[in-house]
Amino acid sequence: MAKTYFHVFLRLLFSFYDCIIDFFFGLYYNDTTRKYISGVDYPFMLESASSVARKIRNKEMSSVDVVNAYIARIAQVNGILNSVVDERYKDAIEEAKQADKMIESGEWSKERLEKERPFHGVPISTKESTAIKGMRHTFGLTLRAHETAPDDAEVIKSMRRAGAIPFVLTNIPELNMWYETRCNVYGQTNNPYDTNRTVGGSSGGESSLISACGSPLGIGTDVGGSVRMPAYFCGIFGHKPTSGMINLQGLTRKAAEHTEMSLTCPGPICKHAEDLLPTMKVLMQGSKVELDLTTKVDVAKLRFFYIEDDCGDLRVSPIQSDQLNALRKAVKYVGELTGVPPKKLVPSKWKYGYKVWRYLITQEPERLAWELTNRNGTVCWWWETLRFFTGTSPYTLPSILRLIDLNVFPKENPEWVKEVLESLLGDLKRELGDNGVLLHPTHPTTAFYHNAAHLRPWNFTYTSIINALKLPATQIPMGLNSKGLPLGVQAIANPYCDRLTIAVAQELEQAFGGWVPPFKTI
Numbered sequence: 001m002a003k004t005y006f007h008v009f010l011r012l013l014f015s016f017y018d019c020i021i022d023f024f025f026g027l028y029y030n031d032t033t034r035k036y037i038s039g040v041d042y043p044f045m046l047e048s049a050s051s052v053a054r055k056i057r058n059k060e061m062s063s064v065d066v067v068n069a070y071i072a073r074i075a076q077v078n079g080i081l082n083s084v085v086d087e088r089y090k091d092a093i094e095e096a097k098q099a100d101k102m103i104e105s106g107e108w109s110k111e112r113l114e115k116e117r118p119f120h121g122v123p124i125s126t127k128e129s130t131a132i133k134g135m136r137h138t139f140g141l142t143l144r145a146h147e148t149a150p151d152d153a154e155v156i157k158s159m160r161r162a163g164a165i166p167f168v169l170t171n172i173p174e175l176n177m178w179y180e181t182r183c184n185v186y187g188q189t190n191n192p193y194d195t196n197r198t199v200g201g202s203s204g205g206e207s208s209l210i211s212a213c214g215s216p217l218g219i220g221t222d223v224g225g226s227v228r229m230p231a232y233f234c235g236i237f238g239h240k241p242t243s244g245m246i247n248l249q250g251l252t253r254k255a256a257e258h259t260e261m262s263l264t265c266p267g268p269i270c271k272h273a274e275d276l277l278p279t280m281k282v283l284m285q286g287s288k289v290e291l292d293l294t295t296k297v298d299v300a301k302l303r304f305f306y307i308e309d310d311c312g313d314l315r316v317s318p319i320q321s322d323q324l325n326a327l328r329k330a331v332k333y334v335g336e337l338t339g340v341p342p343k344k345l346v347p348s349k350w351k352y353g354y355k356v357w358r359y360l361i362t363q364e365p366e367r368l369a370w371e372l373t374n375r376n377g378t379v380c381w382w383w384e385t386l387r388f389f390t391g392t393s394p395y396t397l398p399s400i401l402r403l404i405d406l407n408v409f410p411k412e413n414p415e416w417v418k419e420v421l422e423s424l425l426g427d428l429k430r431e432l433g434d435n436g437v438l439l440h441p442t443h444p445t446t447a448f449y450h451n452a453a454h455l456r457p458w459n460f461t462y463t464s465i466i467n468a469l470k471l472p473a474t475q476i477p478m479g480l481n482s483k484g485l486p487l488g489v490q491a492i493a494n495p496y497c498d499r500l501t502i503a504v505a506q507e508l509e510q511a512f513g514g515w516v517p518p519f520k521t522i
Helices: 002-028 049-057 063-081 089-105 110-116 154-161 204-211 228-233 273-283 321-338 350-361 381-389 397-408 414-432 461-469 498-512
Strands: 084-087 123-127 165-170 217-222 237-240 265-270 303-306 436-441 473-480 486-492
Touching: 049 063, 049 089, 049 110, 049 273, 063 084, 063 089, 063 123, 063 165, 063 204, 084 204, 089 165, 123 154, 123 204, 154 165, 154 217, 154 273, 165 204, 204 217, 204 228, 204 265, 217 228, 217 237, 217 273, 228 237, 228 461, 228 473, 228 486, 237 273, 237 461, 237 498, 265 273, 273 498, 303 321, 303 414, 321 436, 321 473, 321 486, 321 498, 350 414, 350 461, 381 397, 414 436, 414 461, 436 498, 461 486, 473 498, 486 498
Parallel strands: 123 165, 123 217, 303 436
Antiparallel strands: 084 165, 217 265, 237 265, 237 473, 436 486, 473 486
16 A cells, blocks of 8 residues: 555656656747748648549649649748758659659559559658668768668668659658657757657657648658657657568668567558558568458457556656547547447556567667767767767767666666566457457657657657567547647557557547648648
């Protein structure tokens, strides 16, 4: 009993701590520092990428006009958001001309295009750490400021085969290893709903641009929530696939042989859930795994479960009331839809999510101290810390903190990690089966002020535990709070049940409206 009261006291103390952070950061970031983006010039920019592709196939608009419209949109918003860091506009327009000629020639029927090239003529974006031949490939490191990619990443090759036209690269944090998007190469990316606030990371440039209608569809990567958190903070959809399925060649320094063991997963980021399934079908091309993405899912026949918070991890912020209400709204809806109240889960080992992820990330092939030097030696953590506080370090604070974490604090016991993983996975597999979906908050807070993440460094645990378990998860927008900031939940399922979480995303979009534009619509 005494332990329970002490735990409640600590959570109340943490809530007070969060309020203090928001209060003081709010004194600095206010209406005088906030900027606003304008509405779009063309209604189609509010639609899904799939809808744009249909209009191109039906000759309702040309690919050239679509590409030019998005180029113009980026010119409108990028000075405010700082999302786009490199472009290939000239080449993209030439590829759009070829796409239009293919349609005009009649060589490909509309049916064939829909089947084999579902994104024919549609411009797409991706993060700067995803290789596109000839474009910048710095990983946010100043030591790589002039590096370019020698070839396309495999996911980009797949999207090209599906008819998509890559046209811009977007901002990332240094080495993708932080949940805010800021680096010393490109600076900071801003949230289109409130430019004083974070876009999350590491796919923050992607999510900011897509939410602002600067791109119809993007490909992100997720190692600890890097697709889902930015999508959540920017009010859109993001899917983290089951781990180990999609070729990682060309994602930072990842190679194809890293695919099966890595926590990293490429996944789609989009304004509308309609785009999730066709993008996943494209990304799965050439995979060694046969993933069922065609069987229709009746959401009313699924079994639902939910977890309301961190289940006892005292490092993580308590869930805010707005976010908790959004989760409960989703839980109530699916309960009424299925006729069965969702079951609340309180896994005893869920609170170890960060520790498990912390161990697993050290098993990745990249070593931070080596990567920070562009693989030309290793960084000394204490020397680099001194350099940072004297203003002479080329690295960002999150990288310094990560170096300290790796070198100063005790490492996790591998056997203990294995035991926790087996216990959590075993429990979830038994509960969820092949037709169960778990609803869980994507993050404990709404989009916070810039730099506040340094004072809440473990809050990404809400998403990173899913990477540790290698489960599929879809971030689903659930409207805005009273401050106009996005809310959301993530739908989680057992491995290779991606179609279930995507179906739930489509259902909840229909029920609650999904993405809300961060500007006044036409």
